[in-house]
Amino acid sequence: MNKRTLFLAVYLLLSFVLPGCWDYSEYEDMAQIIAIGMDYNVQTEQTTITIQYPAIKRGTAGEPSAPQWVIYSATAPTVFDALSKLQEIVPRRLFYGYLKVIIISEAAAKYTIMDLIDLFDRTPVMRSSAYVVITSGKAEDILKTADPSRLSAGDKIQKLVRHSIDSGAACAVTLNDFVEMLAIGGWEATAPRVISEPASSQQSKSKNTEGGPQENKNAQEEKPGMLGIVGMAAFQGDKFTGYLDEHETLGLNFIRGKKIRAYKTSEPTGGAGIEELYFRLLETSSKIKVQLANDQLVISVHVKVVADVKKYYRNEGADFLAPEVISDAEKKLADSIRSDIDAALIKGQQDLKSDIFGFGFAFFRKNPKLWQQEYETKWADVFPNIPVNVNIDTKIINTGITERKLFVK
């Protein structure tokens, strides 16, 4: 027993004496970065990294003040250099653990995105649950867009991405999802696209920096504006190839079976007085089946949608919403969905020529050997010409809280 206490005592003594608390860091010393933007200048081959974090200020007794958002950016030949340059101007220690959003500009997505992705994948602190969004402008400008409700740009984009299932205009892609899509064969990566609208005409501020050598790093001011998540960006391998608009993105989401709760209208059939039905999608799912019939691939996509009717025709259509009326409405919904899917397929197969739908992956799951031996290498050539059959199964489960049309008397 004596030896045991001796050991314990020595242990405790060592524990007291040895450490200098190397990793000890307090919250107020950290810059809790919530958003990172990456820009790439093709001519100068310089990468600009912009960060945004809240400034910690002690509120008056009892009242927490709304945090102020601070934006800094730095330019350097590589991503990592830019990050270290940032530490030169930011007075707190950069901490990436609360990262919510990674904004990548189109130019960077075309050329240097893999630098960032590998860095973030390898460092555990940089959360892989951060959302990846692509922008066609500059990521710096996105981050500088201020919202009148004092939400930072990073916060706003995160919330917008989260709510994109309600509009169907995009689907959330975290960094981990993005890396998975990159690594898995037969499935190209996509990411939501963010746009910004300045509030009123604003000239871009000329950077008036004092001190010559500091032109690569500066603090930024926020400008009021509006941000939106509209559409997706598609990649071929690790290079950005093009955008999908809202229509095509809906189609992509249907094919991928993502859960969307979008509003859909039936196709307008032209002519005055003919109206549309409004539907609200409740559940969506899909199955991708691959059939190989004597060396000819045929892909069939089965989409299953459950919706309810939110608005019925005003002037025409039946009075009482009987089951035949409902199946008619279902057909209209299926047509509408089909047009989305067709648009997506055209864009994906013909324009972008990139398999963003994951057909290759489905093929791999069906027949791993064949995929690995033959098709993997030539998939980029085969893919654009594969015939795709689309079956849509819609179901309307109720028509809201009323059963008959509203007659205005």
Add this chain to the structure above:
Amino acid sequence: MLENIKLTREQVFFLVFISALGNMVYSHTWIDDETDRAAWVAALAGILLVIPFAVWILYLGKKHPGGTVLDILDAGLGRIPCAVVSISYIFINIAVAVAMLNLFTQLLKTFFIMFTPVWVIMLFLVAIAAMFVNGKLKAFARTVQMLTILGLMNYFVSFIHAFPEFIHLEYIIPVFDTSLLGFMKGTLFMAGATSECLLLLMVIVAFIPDPGKHYLWVVYSLVFCAVIFPSAILIIIAMMSPELAKRIAFGGVNAAKLIQIGEFLQGLEVFIFGTYQFLAIGKITICLYCAWTAAKKIFNNWKPGVQLILIALMILIPSVWLNSYNKAYQLAVLLGYVILPFSICLLLLASFSIMLKKHRTGSSEK
């Protein structure tokens, strides 16, 4: 010379379980390239493959009750061959401990405490291990029981939160997408990695009451391991696709990083690494204990306290010198290929020496 205690069923169960897991939790990605999606099946088959050898050890224990396998060698072959084998046994145990210590320390340093010097962390862990070994084996066995149960509960409760959002069935469904050869290679490697438990069993068999009758304890333990570990691999593959799962360095901790619970918790790796820490402490203590028992036998119980400190230092100093995750990973992989043949040789020698002993006593009876 050895303490006179009898281990209970749960204690044997959990001791074997922890020593089987050991380095395998980090080095199982070595064969992921060969086995792809079938990695978990390879793990299952590999662990089950070790069962006959474990039962073999217990059978030897039945023939020579109250003694370790090294005692058997001593009785059969004489001191010098036994000393030679014991020394290589000690070195293998030290190598396993060094690999484990390094792998876990690098896990800590990469994820959590980046700037703390390596020797501080290693000293802490080795000091704990030495303290545990110095106490009674009974206390340590009970501690292992509790820590293992806690660690497993911790692990699986955390991973329950991965359902259903983060589990993608399409990552695991086409299970056999590799060639048979790749699968066999994977199975053999996993069997080799699991055979670290044989090293422990060679020493523990002295304390198992009635080893011949109770071989089922060890069998159940290995079957349990074969259920738990492959399901962990399965969950990891389901969470990140097998292509990504191949690349991960730290097993479950990487996967736990992905789990989010609403907006509240953004990644559960802080809790999962506790399980890995318990595993590391358990494994290092076990290796230290095995090496110490073997050393006590060779040097005939001369100042066991000093021997303990020496062996602890022999684990600590090479670890600090090695100080690299990738090198430790290579070492763990190498051990995975070496330990099984070594154990088989040792067991063959032991069986041979039992036959010799029977021969000798048989002939002297005539």
Add this chain to the structure above:
Amino acid sequence: MKKRKDPYFDGLAAQMTETSLNEVKQKLDALQQLTAEGATIAAGIEQIVQKLMKPMQEQGGVLSTIEENFQLLYAILGKDMGLVTGKYAILEGTAQAGVIYIESLTDQNLVSVQVIAPLIRGKIDAPTDSEALLTLIQSKFIHVPNLKTTSQIAEIAKGLLNGDTVLIINGLSTALIIGSRKVEKRSIDKPENEGTVLASSESFTEDLATNVGLVIKRIPTPSLRFEELTVGVLSRTKLKLLWIDGIANAKVVEEARRRINNINVDHLDGIGALAELIEDNPLSIFPKYRQTQRPDVVVKNLTEGRFAILSDNSPFSFFAPSSLWDNFKTMDDYAERTTSASYLRLVRYIAFLISILVSPIYLSFVTYNHIIVPQALAVNIATGRAGVPFPSVVELLLMTIAITIIREASLRIPGSVGYFIGTLAAVILGQASVAAGYISASIIIVVATSEISSFAVSTSTMVYTSRLINYFFIILAGMFGMFGLINGIAIIFWHLASLESFGVPYLYPLVPFEMAAMQDTFIRLRVLKQRFKILAPFNRVRTGK
């Protein structure tokens, strides 16, 4: 006189004359003789005193006359102890009797009515010889059954100090010691620190006889065994070791007996001191026995196969072997319904875990493992901490110590002032420090949660245990974050696993796993049908006999 080479002395000697030196020498010799004689006289006196004080084997008998005995007893016990003596002519003058007792310990009424009165009034037919006289007196004239005879002065002195009355018959060398003890004692009260809602509210008092009565009335079977032991040279505390024969593990009881007999102490304060002396591992922070003031708790544990010790002058009883989980059980559990009781017990465990884990986890999340904290909370904490001069570790330790000081202080502050001071301290430390910017608000919340949940455990000893473990974890977490905390947890587990209480492993139903016993550990299922295996190995079935 020896020749010395001392220059000073030689100088002095040179000044004195021969004759005066001789005088001095003579006087010195005379002085030496006197001191030698004095030493022998002192030695002689010493011997006599020793003889008087020894439990006299040869000379320790009762002396022949009453007066001599009285003088001897006065000498032994001291004149001012309150000895009351009386001499009577009893049995119509056939004998002389002397009665002596200590006033403050004796029931004087009993002495006068039951002892002296019948002796004075009684008569015997024929004068008998001495031994028969004593037997006659014992059987016919003393109306108190609690009697012993003795002829040793040491016994008499012990009896007197115990409150007994001593009856000495002139001429007999045997005296009667008559039990007549009556001391002031507290009446049976509610237990102060172990309150319950539905269980009985009796508690032990400082009188051993009363306590024994409380136990016997709950287990009125002959297999309840008592053994009386005396501990302490000065205090001569009477202990009673209790167990139920046939249920308790005889080895455990034997071990307890052996340990108590090995105690060598001068004064036993109470059960707590006894516990420390016979405990397995006194330095450990976990208590391996239980002290309780409630007889129903003692009785319940006796029926489970444990042994208990009751002591004089202590309202607490001690029972062992105990396991960690016994500290979380209260009598309310058995009085409430199963589901509610299980829920409450689980809540106690969770409270204990919270009290030891919440501070270190907070500390490691705020200083080392920042990633786990949700971002909104992170901003809050950071804002709260802005401007605070102390690092988080120091803050946390300071506040924990401060709240412990408040608790200690409020125990000692007298009644009405106590509440006021407690509130004031909380307000000062809480509100004002946060407002002034010395402490961040989250620390106060964490420390208060930790302290309050530590009281939710059912024994107060565990409160201090949880505080100590809390400090240990805070220090480890402050140095290494979660890594240190988990190491600390492993060490505590190991320490628990190596503890044993009188041969029973400390974590008993959990670690040497026994399924049947688990029904009463973390939860309480229906009334147990079987006793725990280790505690009662030979008599496991509770019902049906």
